[in-house]
Amino acid sequence: MLKTFRIGGVHPPENKLSAGKRIEVIGLPKQVAIPLSQNLGAPSVACVAKGDEVKVGTLIAKAGGFVSSNIHSSVAGKVAKIDEILDASGYRRPAVFIDVNEEEVWEESIDRSETLIKDCPLSSEEIIKKVAEAGIVGLGGATFPTQVKLSPPPGSKAEMLLINAVECEPYLTSDHELMMEKTEEILVGISILMKAIKVDKAIIGIENNKPDAIKLMTDRCRQYTGISVQPLKVQYPQGGEKQLIDAVMGRQVPSGALPIAVGAVVQNVGTAYAVYEAVQKNKPLIERVVTVTGKSVVKPSNYLARLGTPISMLIDAAGGLPADTGKVISGGPMMGKALTSIEVPVTKGCSGVLIMPTLEAQRQKMQNCIRCAKCVNVCPMGLEPYLLMSVGEREIWDRSEKERVMDCIECGCCSFTCPSNRPLLDYIRISKSKVGAIIRSRK
Amino acid sequence: MNLILIAVLLLGAVGAIGAVILFLVAQKFKVYEDPRIGQVEEVLPAANCGGCGFPGCKGFAEACVKADSLEGLLCPVGGADVMGKVATILGREAVAAAPMIAVVRCNGTCENRPRLNNYDGATSCAVASALYGGETGCSFGCHGLGDCVKVCPFDAIHINPETQLPEVDEDKCTACGACVKACPKLIIELRKKGPKSRRVYVSCVNKDKGAIAKKACNVSCIGCSKCMKACPFEAITISNNLAYIDYNKCKLCRKCVDVCPTHAIQELNFPPKKKEEPVVETKEN
Numbered sequence: 001m002l003k004t005f006r007i008g009g010v011h012p013p014e015n016k017l018s019a020g021k022r023i024e025v026i027g028l029p030k031q032v033a034i035p036l037s038q039n040l041g042a043p044s045v046a047c048v049a050k051g052d053e054v055k056v057g058t059l060i061a062k063a064g065g066f067v068s069s070n071i072h073s074s075v076a077g078k079v080a081k082i083d084e085i086l087d088a089s090g091y092r093r094p095a096v097f098i099d100v101n102e103e104e105v106w107e108e109s110i111d112r113s114e115t116l117i118k119d120c121p122l123s124s125e126e127i128i129k130k131v132a133e134a135g136i137v138g139l140g141g142a143t144f145p146t147q148v149k150l151s152p153p154p155g156s157k158a159e160m161l162l163i164n165a166v167e168c169e170p171y172l173t174s175d176h177e178l179m180m181e182k183t184e185e186i187l188v189g190i191s192i193l194m195k196a197i198k199v200d201k202a203i204i205g206i207e208n209n210k211p212d213a214i215k216l217m218t219d220r221c222r223q224y225t226g227i228s229v230q231p232l233k234v235q236y237p238q239g240g241e242k243q244l245i246d247a248v249m250g251r252q253v254p255s256g257a258l259p260i261a262v263g264a265v266v267q268n269v270g271t272a273y274a275v276y277e278a279v280q281k282n283k284p285l286i287e288r289v290v291t292v293t294g295k296s297v298v299k300p301s302n303y304l305a306r307l308g309t310p311i312s313m314l315i316d317a318a319g320g321l322p323a324d325t326g327k328v329i330s331g332g333p334m335m336g337k338a339l340t341s342i343e344v345p346v347t348k349g350c351s352g353v354l355i356m357p358t359l360e361a362q363r364q365k366m367q368n369c370i371r372c373a374k375c376v377n378v379c380p381m382g383l384e385p386y387l388l389m390s391v392g393e394r395e396i397w398d399r400s401e402k403e404r405v406m407d408c409i410e411c412g413c414c415s416f417t418c419p420s421n422r423p424l425l426d427y428i429r430i431s432k433s434k435v436g437a438i439i440r441s442r443k
Numbered sequence: 444m445n446l447i448l449i450a451v452l453l454l455g456a457v458g459a460i461g462a463v464i465l466f467l468v469a470q471k472f473k474v475y476e477d478p479r480i481g482q483v484e485e486v487l488p489a490a491n492c493g494g495c496g497f498p499g500c501k502g503f504a505e506a507c508v509k510a511d512s513l514e515g516l517l518c519p520v521g522g523a524d525v526m527g528k529v530a531t532i533l534g535r536e537a538v539a540a541a542p543m544i545a546v547v548r549c550n551g552t553c554e555n556r557p558r559l560n561n562y563d564g565a566t567s568c569a570v571a572s573a574l575y576g577g578e579t580g581c582s583f584g585c586h587g588l589g590d591c592v593k594v595c596p597f598d599a600i601h602i603n604p605e606t607q608l609p610e611v612d613e614d615k616c617t618a619c620g621a622c623v624k625a626c627p628k629l630i631i632e633l634r635k636k637g638p639k640s641r642r643v644y645v646s647c648v649n650k651d652k653g654a655i656a657k658k659a660c661n662v663s664c665i666g667c668s669k670c671m672k673a674c675p676f677e678a679i680t681i682s683n684n685l686a687y688i689d690y691n692k693c694k695l696c697r698k699c700v701d702v703c704p705t706h707a708i709q710e711l712n713f714p715p716k717k718k719e720e721p722v723v724e725t726k727e728n
Contacts, residue, residue, distance in 0.1 A: 084651075090575020091582050092651070340560045340575055363563045393567075423565035430569050 002208055002233035005246040008380035009235040010413045012334065014209055018173045018293045021301040023181055026317055028100050032075050032308030033085045034060065035095040038348040039137045040144045041067030046096055052079045057107035057284050060096050063132070069145040070135035073098060074286040074306035076105040086341050088330045088350065095345070098308070111281040116184050120192050120279060127196040127279055134278030135285050135348075139270035140164055140175075140239060141331055143349040146271055150196045152260045159263030161194050161202040162248055163272055165217075166232065166239040168207060169332025172352040174289040175269050177302040179206075179213045182273050183220050189276030191224055197265050202227045204269070205248050207234045236334060237411035241266045243380050255407050270351075290314060290346060294355030296322035305346045311353055312342040326361030329354040334412045367420040375414035375424055381407045385414035385424040392431035397438055400431040406439070408432060479532060480504050486528040487518060492596045494519040494619025507533065514538045520597075520617040542636040543618035545600065545611050549585040549630045550646040550709065552606035556581060556660040572627040580659030583649045585609065585630055591622035613640055635690040639712060643688060643695055645670075646709040650683040657705065664707040670699035 037043035042065030054060060054073040061071040077100045084092040106112060122130070132147035152158055167175045179186060190202050204221070206214050206229060214231050221227040230248050237243055242253045244266055251262040259266055267275075270289065277283040286307055293300035298319025305314055311330070315321050321328075321342070329336040330350055338361075375385040383404060391399045405428060414424040483504040491499040495518050497506050507516055507529055517540045518525050530537035556579045562571055568590040576582025587607035591600050599615035600622055602608065609622075609631075623631045630648055645664055649656040653665030666684030678692035679699060688699070688708075700708045 086576075092576070092655075337574075366565070423570065426565045426567075426570040426574070430567075430573055433573065 002231060003247050004233040004235045005238060005243040005380060006252070007382050008378045008413060009237065009243070010378050010416055011235060012170050012416065014234070015170045015293075015295070016173050016176070016209070017171065017295070017297075018291050018300040018302055019176060019210075020180075020212075021173070021177065023177055023289055023302045023304050024317065026303045026305040026309060026313060028075055028104075028306065029309050029313055031080065031097060031099050032306065033095045033097050033310075033345045034071060034074065034308040035085065035087045035093055035345060035347055036061050036071065037087075037089075037093055038071060038143060038307070039067075039069045040142060041065060041148075043094075044068055044071045046082050046094070048073075048079050048082075048096065050079055050081055053077075054079060054098060055105045055107045057110050057286060059284075060098075063135075063145075067145055067148055069137050069147075070133060070284070071096075071307075072135055072284040072286050074308050075100045076103070077101040086344060088337055088339060088344050088347065090337070090340055095308075109282045111283070116188065117280040118188055120188070120195065122195075122279065124196050124198055127192055127275075130279050130282075131196070131275055134274070134283070136271060136274045136278055137285070137348050138268055139274060139288060139348065139351070140268035141335065141349050141351050143347075146267070146275070149265060149267070150193070152197070152265070153258075156260045157263065158197045158199050158260060158265045159201070160249065160265075161190070161197060161199050162244055162264055162266045163190055163202060163204040163269055164239055164241070164244055164266055165204050165206045165210075165213070165269040166244060167210070168234070168236045168239040169334055169336075169352070170236075171293045171354050172291045172332045173293070174291045174302050174351055176210050176213055177291075178270055178273055178289050179210075179217060183216055185276045186269055186272050187217075187221055187224050187227060188280065189272035189274075190227055192275055192279050193265075193267055193272060194226060199265075200226045203248050204229045205232050205238070205244050206230070207232050207238060209234045237380055237409065237413065240380065240409050240411060242409065255404055285348060288346070288348065288350070290350055291352035292318040292355075293352065294322070294325075294357070295360070296324055296357050297355050298322075307347060308345045310343045310345055311339070311350075314346070314353055315342060315355070322355060322357070324357045324359075325355055326358030327356045329356060334416065335410065363423075364421040366422055369420055369422060372419060374417045374419065378413040378417045380411060380413065381409060383408060385428060386422075388431060389422065389424045389427040392427040395434075397431065397434050401435045401438070405431045405435055477508050479508050482532050483507050483529050486521075486525055486532070488520045488525065490520050490596060490617075490619075492520060492617070492619040492621060494617060494621070512536070512538070519543065519619050522617075543633045544613060544616050544636045544640075544642075545618060545620070545622055546632050546634045546642065546644055547585070547591075547600075547609050547611060547630060548632055548644065548646050548648050549608060549628075550662045550707070551579060551581060551584040551660045552608060555662045556584065562586075568625075569627045581649050581651075581656070581663065583628060583630075583651070584647075584660065585628065590625045590627065591631060594621045594625040596621060637690075637695065641695055641713055642690075642709075642711045643693055643697060643700060644690070644709055644711075645686045645688055645707055647707045648685065650685050652684055656684065662706050665705055667704060669702045669704065670708060673698045673702045 044061035045064045046061045048060045055076045058073045060073045077098045080097040080099045085095040128147050128150050136146040137143040194202050208231050218229045245264045274285050290305050291302050292314045327338045408428050412425050487500040495503045497503040527537045558578045566588050568586040568588045571586045589602050591609050597615050599612045600609050603610050618633050647664040649663045656663040657665050664686050668681050671679045676692050678689045700710045
């Protein structure tokens, strides 16, 4: 019996169409637009002005607070303007526009060779400093600044590092492919992360639908002390931090607490690779692997794209927008967000571009709640989504708070499973933002 | 017979003792309530809409009785009539307040504001605006999903199926402000009703730069400041590429309406002008 988390979860059709497709590098666009809010927390503050020449890897925006991250130029060129652009949030937000030069000049400090550097002589503090400088955020999609996660609050002690290679979202394969191609780099990255949080044990959680990755990682990790692989039963949302901790360690994170409360630090496998590049090669986070996929897409595959590249370029590389396109989603089908324009730039949190046909994309007509409690059964946090929706609709925020709406991880299992097609998560999300604001105002 | 007598006497005794206890307790814990509160509450419309800013009509009645003067206290539903009655009960002077009305500051009809995408999520403006900017290029404008309609206790606001925009029924609107609070886009504003219900206002809340706003919607305010210069009463201010007409300063001369290049400024309930054909104004009526 394979391990998985205890309560709830669903198993949507996996549809990993782009599995096993090697990572292709996307060419440079004529202009990139790098949004200034690419991480959870405070947006970054631009530190370049119109007309400035930048190289690949030049710092263009500094962290705008404790929970924030640096942003570096992903291309060499000239800053055209700092203006607003429609991003994946669906709103216009500030971004740095850079006209790309034909000749690509990299920052001198960046080591662009392919050679693997295994040894890392740096201390924990130095590693965390480098990670912060490189602007690394959680690449699973939550985009929480990594340096914050690596510095546990005083009084708490990490016991174990968990590497999230679950990729439980249907369709997405970017982490899978990265593991297949950059195995050693990822393992070195994990060793560096272990050193940073001062633990001697790391477990890589991989779902059982990636047997090649499990085999490869298990073989290679023997050369590294303290790292092991844990195959997991395929179950969505196992990639959720709290679900992964439950599945691998058998511990449940208390309501409202951080994973560190049970001694765990969770990092995405893509983040481990970014940490390797930042610490060993001095390369900031300027590109990421993006899965472009969908049932009607000609060539679903995994692409390495520079941050700020318009998503339309990725879609063109995958064979163009199919005629029956209904929705273009940034991220996976469960937690992703429908885009309003395909000129939206690739950001740090963009793990995939999913193109759904009209028939599949349409929401079905909402009907009355029949109290079947399917949403309660599948909620991985043990909440009652039907109740949260109904109190949310009626704006009874104190009741929402009592029913622990803030514990919701927005995985979408409830909306996915509802036979009456009720927009449960939409209302829960509203309640979360309202209740969150109320809680903050109390302080 | 004897049994019935005993039962009657016993129960009568229990009742008498209870009555004495209740009387004593009621005397001991008596809470004095100003009788005027009840009287004031009687004349209030009992709509409990909260438009006055107090929790229901009783709350408002208490506030009226407690306050030294009636200034700043207004029942928007009852208006001057009810406030006059309240003033008589309390023996104070009624403070005249100009009647207000809810105004929807968006004219992004289907023709004026081309749809760029289709929203098929939950029918709630709050949900939609938490997800994204909206179906059109304008991320400030009306979603048209009717949160304002749902909250209106007087059935005074409805979505026009042709324009997909809410329209206020002037006869029913009491300016309670429920729609103002419900609108996540902050489009609806309470403005002075004006003489003969005549009003001039900027029917746009787009804060984008002119070029972007104009591209998104034909009748957007582009912040060109022509109206500000044309206004003889300094009633118009421009901030964040958006003009705003102060209804306390506006004298309804309509010079701004004439100069506005995008017809973002609306005039309501004016008689038609002699030469020009008023194209925009008829829509809202």
